[in-house]
Amino acid sequence: MIVYKNYTQEKIAEGFDLLVEGMSNWKMPIKTTIKSEDFQWASDACAYFTGSVLEKQVETFEGDIVVYADGYYNTIGA
Numbered sequence: 001m002i003v004y005k006n007y008t009q010e011k012i013a014e015g016f017d018l019l020v021e022g023m024s025n026w027k028m029p030i031k032t033t034i035k036s037e038d039f040q041w042a043s044d045a046c047a048y049f050t051g052s053v054l055e056k057q058v059e060t061f062e063g064d065i066v067v068y069a070d071g072y073y074n075t076i077g078a
Contacts, residue, residue, distance in 0.1 A: 004048045007041075015045030019054070019067070027072035030054070033064050042067070051075040 003009045018034050019042055020026040027050070034042050036059065043054040052070040059065050072078075 005044050007044065007048075011041075012045050012048050015041040016049045018042050019046055019069070026050075029071040029074060030067070030069040031057075032068075033060075033066050036063050036065050039065055039067070 001008060004012050007015070015038070016026075018038055019030050019032055021032070023030075030046065030050075030052075039054075039056070046052060046054040046069050050069060050072040052072070052075040054067050054069045057066040057068050
């Protein structure tokens, strides 16, 4: 069953897990490093779960990207 932008619930959750791995509270602002090929998937997951936009901060020579997002609390104004 498609849940969001051609992703299943399981697949969109996996994309979000890339962003919040190691965080104690997934609703806080996000700043992490992901593989460049995962950016669109992670960006869609970030929008789905937090309502915030995932942005690229730095691209590395190894094919990784440092990304950040406002997170759920900041997006809803908490």
